[in-house]
Amino acid sequence: MVEAAIFQELSWNPLTDLRELLTYPFMVNALEAGTIVAVMAGVTGWFMVLRRQTFAGHTLSVIAFPGAAAASLAGLPLAVGYFGFCGLGALALAGIAGSRRSLSAESAAIGSLQALALALGFLFVSLYHGVLNGVDSLLFGTFLGITRGQVAVLLAVAAAAVSLVAIAARPLFFASVDAEVARAGGVPVRLLGFGFLLVLGLSVAETSQITGALLVFALLVTPAATAHQLTPRPLLGIALSVALALGVTWLGLALAYFSIYPVGFYVTSLSFGVYVLVRVGRALGSRRRATARLALEAA
Amino acid sequence: MFAHEFMRNALIAGSFVGLACGLVGYFVVLRAQVFAGDALSHVAFTGALIAAVLGLNIVAGLFAATILGGIVMGILGDKARADDVTIGSLFAWTLGLGVLFLSIFTTQDSAGNGTAGVRVLFGSIFGLSTADVRISVVLAVLAGALLLTIARPLLFASLDAAVAEAQGVPVRALGLGFLALLGLVAAEATQAVGALLLLGLLAAPAGAAHRLTTRPYRGLVLSALFSVGSIWIGLTLAYVFPTLPPSSMIIAAAAGIYLLAIASTTTRDPRAVWLRLANG
Numbered sequence: 001m002v003e004a005a006i007f008q009e010l011s012w013n014p015l016t017d018l019r020e021l022l023t024y025p026f027m028v029n030a031l032e033a034g035t036i037v038a039v040m041a042g043v044t045g046w047f048m049v050l051r052r053q054t055f056a057g058h059t060l061s062v063i064a065f066p067g068a069a070a071a072s073l074a075g076l077p078l079a080v081g082y083f084g085f086c087g088l089g090a091l092a093l094a095g096i097a098g099s100r101r102s103l104s105a106e107s108a109a110i111g112s113l114q115a116l117a118l119a120l121g122f123l124f125v126s127l128y129h130g131v132l133n134g135v136d137s138l139l140f141g142t143f144l145g146i147t148r149g150q151v152a153v154l155l156a157v158a159a160a161a162v163s164l165v166a167i168a169a170r171p172l173f174f175a176s177v178d179a180e181v182a183r184a185g186g187v188p189v190r191l192l193g194f195g196f197l198l199v200l201g202l203s204v205a206e207t208s209q210i211t212g213a214l215l216v217f218a219l220l221v222t223p224a225a226t227a228h229q230l231t232p233r234p235l236l237g238i239a240l241s242v243a244l245a246l247g248v249t250w251l252g253l254a255l256a257y258f259s260i261y262p263v264g265f266y267v268t269s270l271s272f273g274v275y276v277l278v279r280v281g282r283a284l285g286s287r288r289r290a291t292a293r294l295a296l297e298a299a
Numbered sequence: 300m301f302a303h304e305f306m307r308n309a310l311i312a313g314s315f316v317g318l319a320c321g322l323v324g325y326f327v328v329l330r331a332q333v334f335a336g337d338a339l340s341h342v343a344f345t346g347a348l349i350a351a352v353l354g355l356n357i358v359a360g361l362f363a364a365t366i367l368g369g370i371v372m373g374i375l376g377d378k379a380r381a382d383d384v385t386i387g388s389l390f391a392w393t394l395g396l397g398v399l400f401l402s403i404f405t406t407q408d409s410a411g412n413g414t415a416g417v418r419v420l421f422g423s424i425f426g427l428s429t430a431d432v433r434i435s436v437v438l439a440v441l442a443g444a445l446l447l448t449i450a451r452p453l454l455f456a457s458l459d460a461a462v463a464e465a466q467g468v469p470v471r472a473l474g475l476g477f478l479a480l481l482g483l484v485a486a487e488a489t490q491a492v493g494a495l496l497l498l499g500l501l502a503a504p505a506g507a508a509h510r511l512t513t514r515p516y517r518g519l520v521l522s523a524l525f526s527v528g529s530i531w532i533g534l535t536l537a538y539v540f541p542t543l544p545p546s547s548m549i550i551a552a553a554a555g556i557y558l559l560a561i562a563s564t565t566t567r568d569p570r571a572v573w574l575r576l577a578n579g
Contacts, residue, residue: 107331
């Protein structure tokens with residue numbers, strides 16, 4: 001792992017640590033990229049959890065891997081592979097969702113699609129005869145060596161994705177909460193579903209260039225799931241989801257900088273820790289409310 | 300092809316792994332639990348790497364992790380059907396742990412172990428020893444026998460949990476037991492096609508079987524046949540063209556069978572497809 005190559009001393013003074021963190025351009029780039037990715041993942045992830053499309057979202061994030069592998073095999077820029085395959089994946093998933101078969105048939109189709117995508121990715125990597133360590137970085141990402149150009153592209157894509165979601169937010173929310181009523185109300189439910197998968201594919205393709213294909217999902221699902229636990233209100237929920245994603249990304253990057261362990265471990269562990277805390281807190285809270293109600297009834 | 304020992308080992312182990320995957324996969328698809336299989340593949344990856352870092356037997360770590368993972372998912376889920384968001388959050392973290400152990404493992408011992416992660420992720424069916432084959436045959440037979448014993452009540456519980464519960468079928472215990480069994484089979488499949496691709500062996504042959512028949516026992520047989528068939532096709536392809544990785548070919552064969560099943564059930568008349576395409 002490349003991350004192990006740099007190891008910095010932690011001074012336990014947050015200000016000096018922060019200053020040291022920001023002296024290196026690669027770290028500034030990483031923090032900027034992480035910020036953009038976190039905002040995008042927080043927004044689209046919130047809708048993904050609302051629409052109960054975690055399996056589809058995970059499949060899309062996995063499809064980024066064969067995309068990158070195919071691009072390096074064909075000698076194309078990696079971004080072409082990421083976007084091309086994630087776009088195709090969104091099309092296929094929309095087709096599967098559109099066929100409106102039973103839940104079990106849908107999950108079988110999504111699962112087969114995902115496995116096929118991974119199999120293709122491995123095939124391309126084997127044909128490429130590249131160093132097998134390349135697989136690790138395609139799957140698990142690296143936050144080192146992010147260029148200014150990449151940050152600019154990230155920003156453009158994120159702006160496009162987030163504004164698309166913002167424009168369609170109201171009908172998308174309506175269609176996600178109650179598809180039947182929304183359809184009766186004249187909302188183009190299928191079109192919205194397909195559009196959302198495309199935006200999800202877009203953000204996944206962008207995110208996986210930094211986090212790797214396997215870890216995008218952590219940023220998409222966990223902060224959003226935590227936000228859904230905390231509030232059912234859409235705007236507050238999205239804000240919370242973005243804030244959580246930002247928090248874990250920043251802290252994860254900083255921790256990875258000061259230790260020898262990979263950033264993916266910190267980001268996933270921090271976000272899962274928050275999720276567990278919230279779940280436990282809610283469970284305790286509802287038990288306390290229940291005992292209070294019992295006491296009231298007894299009195 | 301059969302003259303090589305590694306090929307014979309791969310075919311024998313692969314057939315039994317395929318058999319177990321096809322049988323269990325039929326129920327996985329029926330119960331719409333493919334996502335649980337997806338989660339178990341990440342658990343398998345992390346379990347194997349934890350065992351590697353601690354210097355334990357990788358295969359033992361694999362089995363322990365996936366069976367435990369199946370049970371945890373069963374407990375977490377309501378009525379032993381874990382919900383997607385909880386599973387998703389959990390396995391995202393599991394994967395993060397896996398990455399941590401991968402980095403510890405690669406820094407701990409850089410000589411020759413750099414590809415350990417890739418081996419776990421994508422399998423090494425041509426590298427199985429005779430002892431490995433014996434273990435996987437025994438476990439596959441065990442898993443298949445266990446599944447066939449509980450097949451009837453499990454089928455009932457999967458199709459209509461409420462009625463089954465009223466009839467005295469232990470729905471929750473069956474669900475938990477099934478997920479543990481799924482964990483066992485997932486670990487088996489990890490050795491053949493790797494942690495990331497085992498989902499294909501669980502979902503694609505069973506998906507094809509569900510497309511072709513609604514009758515459960517015929518479906519189970521079909522699913523097992525498709526699964527074993529894709530392993531044979533995949534292994535043969537990888538043998539004939541040595542540059543092609545066997546695990547990719549196995550999954551490609553399984554996906555091909557699934558696509559054929561979809562195509563053959565979508566329309567009986569090929570002209571209708573062309574007409575529909577021509578008319579937009």
